[in-house]
Amino acid sequence: MINIKINNKEVQVSKGVSVMSAAKQAGENIPAMCWHEELEHYTSCMVCLVKDASTGKLFPSCSVKATEGMEVITLDDEIYEGRKTALELLLSEHVGDCEAPCQIACPAHMDIPQMNRLIAEGKFIESLQVVMHDIALPSVLGRICPAPCEGACRRKSIDEAVSICLLKRFVGDEAYEAVFKNLEIQPRNGKKVAIIGSGPAGLAAAFNLQLRGYTCTVFEKEGYPGGLLRTGIAGGKLPGDVLDREINNILSLGVRLILNENIDAGKFAAARKEYDAVVLATGNLSVGMKEWGLDTTEKGVKVNKNTYETSEEGVFAVGNALRPSRLAVRSVGQGKEAAFSVDQFLSGEKVKGEPGTFNSRFGRLMKDEFAEYLKESVPGKRFHPKEGPGKGFSVEEVKKEALRCLHCDCRKIDNCKLRDFSDEYKANQRRFSFGERKKVVKHINHDMVVYESQKCIKCGICVRLTEKHGEKFGFTFIGRGFDVVVGVPFNEDLKEGLTKTAKIVVEGCPTGAISMK
């Protein structure tokens, strides 16, 4: 046995173990990307840097053995900066999107590609569940949303954007009954939230808080719910019965709606006492609201951008109360996000808001890359509903249109070390984003996996795994230095490279370069 000190803490480890595993024994998890438990250390990513306390020198902890009397520091400012720099260098050659551009563009941050794929498979209920995770009013928005997502859609640069908004409308209209029947609703927790305003922001907040176990009361100054959705939509684009249906669905969860209740400073103060939290979804800032004791600007109530907390504890504000806007989807998104903060606040947690995870992005798709992205899609411009845009898609049409989606989002979005560590170390992908980016290639000629070499960070895990498991061809490094790529020798098919190791290689890959189909 060997005695070493990890962050000044004595630990006994067996002879021959690495500093990284010694640190693990001491409860310190050190980030690493090129390290794999089945393989010998390799010393490529340099994300596992730690410090020798006696010399102050940094070294890769995966590749250095613990020796008697060693003193190691596993995290300080310098180590943090080193890891962050390593990650930023890796990100500068990592050409890939975590979330698809459409999802990032969506003010409600809806998982659009997932919705599309489920629609294409005919799984409309599952698809609407994905939608409603972020959007409380799918049928409404499916009719009135200006669809910033379609502006960002990669398909747009090839021919025409996927008809995302109409797809959403279809599932909203088609599957709501089943979805509401199967909603996962937390038991009541006894806490009460007042929501002032029944426009899109207020409704979204109410829907999401009610699901989380809070008892919500919505105050509406008019004699009908819906706010601007009711009065501000021109041209009959939003039939009243569609709006009523979605409002009623939300109310059916137990949300109380009090109409004709005009909240003034006195009633606001009273509500703050009566309710555990208050969400202001009042619409544009009115003169009266300036008397409520909240910090405001000319445009609206001042809030923390991440948490929607106002200057008063327990009071949150969303939607047009922050600044005038005609983007209902933004209000719906904020309602959802504020619900997250209110939940943190009322659970006694630190209020941080909905976590925004790191996203790798690579910008425009180039002309010569269109074909690569089309490999996973179908050719042709967008479909238009036969019955006219007012009627929406038919079942056949909706599936065909959904198939046009290019699958821009990463398949390993929830299982990517590069993303997780980049998030943890607040890495900035653009720091070293000069120079040309690599070309996008998708190798899909394998039953189980997709290989995208431009996402590869050259950790060599796949090369070593295929060798270890006796693949005839396997993977190899081709070329040298910055231009090195990992591929199957002799340009053999991916099938020949991974005859038996597809699964373990996918599991081993620390990024989304190799992923399950």
Add this chain to the structure above:
Amino acid sequence: MITDFQAIDDIIREKGTTKKSLIPILQSIQGKYNFLPEEALKRISEITEIKPADIIGVASFYSQFRLSPVGDHIIKVCVGTACHVKGAMLVYDAFRREMKLEEGQDTEKSGKYTLEKVSCLGCCTLAPVVQIDNITYGHIASDQVGELIDDFEKQKNTKVKSLFRRADGSQIKGEIRIGLGSCCVASGSGEIREAIEETVSGSGIQVKLKSVGCVGMCHQVPLVEIVPNDKEATLYAKVKPQDVKDIIETHFNAPNILTRLKNKLLNTVETIQTDSKWEGIQRYELNVREKHVSSFLGKQVPVATEYRGVINPLDIEEYKQRLGFKALKKALKGLSPEQVIDEIKKSGIRGRGGAGFPTGVKWELVARQKNDLKYLVCNGDEGDPGAFMDRMLLESYPYRIIEGVIIAAYAVGAKEGYFYIRAEYPLAVKRIREALSICREEGFLGQNILDSGFSFDISIAEGAGAFVCGEETALIKSIEGNRGFPHIRPPFPAVKGLWSRPTLVNNTETFAQVSYIIRNGSGKFNRIGTEKSKGTKVFALAGKVARGGLIEVPMGITIKQVVEEIGGGIADGRKFKAVQIGGPSGGCIPAHLSHTPIDFESLNKLGAMMGSGGLVVLDDTDCMVDIARFFLSFTQNESCGKCTFCRVGTRRMLDILNNLCTGKGKKGDLEELEKLAEWTKIGSLCGLGKTAPNPILSSLKYFREEYEAHLNGVCSTGKCTELITYSVNEKCIGCTLCAQKCPVDAIAFKPHEKHEIDTGLCIKCDACRQVCPEDAIDVT
């Protein structure tokens, strides 16, 4: 398409079927087909145990290997340091225009010529250098590439005689020594030898014709030394074939011609030091005792280069007469391995490969390992694009190196060894191969050497073009037949090296100094040098110095002494700006610090490094940002790609430098560059990445104002072409030469009038400025 695999099968039968044979197999296949046909590679995987992943991994790693066909002839433009500072890129661009190559294309449409950049041909004093097949051209200007190709077309079919003729020893009137180092050969010593043979055989003069290795005076090649039996020797520099008859007759017949030549010399002694262009090269006699030349040799102390210019590289009898193998006999017969190590330790010698690890300590570590098989590797993978010491030592003193190697093997108990030599050094490989076989015949290698009971043999592993393989762990991987990926130390090769056995890896120059230490005792070596840096160091002195070449100087000599007393100061009357020491791992030391002694510690302190021994002198026309960019583009290109900081970090630093040199720099770039350089130093796996930032950091330290000027779009030296414009000034006499030379018709042909340059068309190739007789082209 290969249909008959007989030739490939034969190669494999000869080289072997295991992984360690892979690189030799690939080299042979490429030797046959000029590239590596895919069918041939597949054939290897079918009939050997070597896996496809290894074959492709290795074939694509080393820059020697080509995976697609090339033209009939290969034009190699040397872009090593010395060539770079003398405008190699302008020459390269001129070839691209001449050959009408489109972007991404390297071979002419006709398939006749392929254009390549090479990092160093080892003829730095002839810079800029171009090699077509085996003919080397020196001092090329960008407007001469057309003539050069024409000349090659004429030359390529003439048979170059390589006959070496010896006269009858009894009737020798004297000796004629002809330099056979690469520089001499490149500058035409072959023709000179032919001319001498012709003259001698026609005249009946009985002299001994002798080939000698590199003398180090590479700026004066080709060299011919006449040594009459009864008179003092005379050294002739830059000899032309037509001079040969006169020279020989002067010494062995009529004396009057010598006087005539000498007078000529006195008037031109300064001009010959400068860089004459290819067509105008002047070759004159030069006596070794003349002031300039004797000082060139005077400050030097030959240890590794003992008897330079005197011994024939492969004449073992002569080596023995010059004290050769005395040290080996002394060690094997009179000293225990421990005593040998002790002597080496006491000598204070440190590794000459760059890092300066104490040699004796390394030997002791290997000696202490208990293992029935230990290896020894002589590292001759010289990769610094401005250095050629190892090449010169291997070519000129093969026996001295072999002697050092055997002594080391005896001391550490190694049974087998490898010479790892760059594939770009075919002459060195050939000499060592011949020397080894002669040593075996003489009983210096093999079983029971000199009846001492000690057995040792050594073979050659040829590198395949990868700078990183100079790093010992990568080198070992390469000998084993892998990609040259380094690994973390420990374990050190001394403990776990080649095929996991204890392995001693030392640099060629280190081995070349061993016999001197053992023969003369550690004290004699120890007295040379400084407190912590003992002995001598060989440098390749090149760049803007008047006299370049190979020098061996005592440690502790100052930079100023090297530049002024040995190098003869700066050429062309320019101002001394800096020296670049240590190549891609080293740094720039400014002129105001030239009193700095050259030793390991002093150089490190200044942010430079001894490195392998490249010493390139820069003058006030050199742009320091461009120099940093030059080295970074080299290391970036040579990074093996294994670790993040080196693979991506060097690339991103190069991106920033490229932006600076093309006017795209932006605020914050210098700070980011500095930060990234520091992190690349800290975070890289091996010495390549750890030292790659040195050229940047040292030039940022001493020449930051130049970087700042680039941020503002100004390159005061005019080296960064995108930041400059060409114009014609009032001195123009309307001679039209510039208009004739301009490759893009940016200058209208207007006899007797002041010419003008259309900056929209100008490609900044510098041809007009070079050709202008009136200094009428301004670069601003």
